[in-house]
Amino acid sequence: MVSSCINCEHCIGEKCQLDWEIGQMGKVGIVLFGPSLDAVSGVSSHVKLLMASSLADRYKLMHFQVGREGRAENKWQRMARFAFSPLQLAVFLVRKKPRIVHINTSMDRKAFWRDLTYLIVARLLGCRVVNQFHSGSAPQSLFSSPLLSSILKRFLLASHVVTVLSSGAVRSHRAFDSRIAVELVPNAIDTKGLLDVERERPVGGAPLRLVFVGRIIRSKGLFESLAALKLLKDQGLGFELRVAGSGPDEAEVLESIARLGLTSEVTLLGPVFGAEKDRLWLGSDVQVFPTYHNEGLPYSILESMAAGCVPITCPVAAIPDVMRDGVHGLFVPAHDPAAVAAAIRRLADNRAELLCMSAAGRQRIAENYTVDRLAARFGEIYERVA
Secondary structure, eight states: OHHHHHTSHHHHHHHHHHHHHHHHTTSEEEEEEESOTTSOOHHHHHHHHHHTSTHHHHEEEEEEEOSSTTOOOOHHHHHHHHHHHHHHHHHHHHHHOOSEEEEEEOSSHHHHHHHHHHHHHHHHTTOEEEEEEOSOOOGGGTOSSHHHHHHHHHHHHTSSEEEESSHHHHHHHHHHOTTSOEEEOOOOBOOTTTTTSOOOOOOTTSOEEEEEESOOOGGGTHHHHHHHHHHHHHTTOOEEEEEEOOOTTHHHHHHHHHHTTOTTTEEEEEOOOHHHHHHHHHTOSEEEEOOOSOOSSOHHHHHHHHHTOEEEEOOOTTHHHHOOBTTTBEEOOTTOHHHHHHHHHHHHHOHHHHHHHHHHHHHHHHHHSBHHHHHHHHHHHHHHHO
16 A cells, blocks of 8 residues: 555655755745746746746745736735735745845835835844845936935835846945945846857848847837838838737837838737747847837847847946947937937948847857856855845
């Protein structure tokens, strides 16, 4: 009876769970806050990268779901979640007994009040707090009221470490209060399927293969890109643009494509993921992404450079920390279709420069923006904070 029980599927599953629990004994517990791991979200991607990294060998990593991304709920359910989630967090922390709470947040008002409550709960229960900001906003811009700014300052000072994505954000936090323990920790990507795949050498004189990957909203610069392509088409330049993503301005984008006479050159693919997205990056020459959105560090910039797809973008948030103008890609001013058109024309007319930028971008990502680098950086922080 015993031997047959050991071989049954149910008991094998229980043994695996027991082995895992034994393996976690003695490890420092860390709770990573973030949306559902199934959500299409930059923060979800970040949390999944950390949980699958080498950090899992050193620490007991746990996920606590926050936010509405990945949830199907109505207004009343959202209100109930907002009201009761601090209690849920308290119960979670009492049961799991982590040493560190890692809050993933952004510098906006709704997230601030939620995460302030979470920080209070965590500190009252004796947890250390790592507060990671994923947006490019400066703390000085969140509130105009001196009282509310004072509360924000206390929130940041109550965090044992605050991490941000750009050198500019480090400066703005130190200017807000020099006592804030702020550190620079840029995003990273899983480079498998991008860096380790050799690109096909583009055929000289062939139409430039352009790509946009991201949420279809006006502030990502897609409308300026379409206006730029209209200028280039009128000049007789050949090209193709593939747009991957979805968003609230998708219908307006379709109208603009038709109005500008670009239906033969521009294709909307809808959302793409995984290997399909990797193939899209590897099969494109230039990423057209003149964003003026409140970015942190867009994953699309890191992914395109890893694939050797040269970015044309705006120098906002953490992007200038990653790429140098004329070395890894080209910077253009926001809201400037003529500048976007000139940048595309420059790369179309100088394929040798395009190839140099492609190689330089891949090297830049390999040296600075891998998951191993991200895990090592947070490992240092966790060790100090714990």
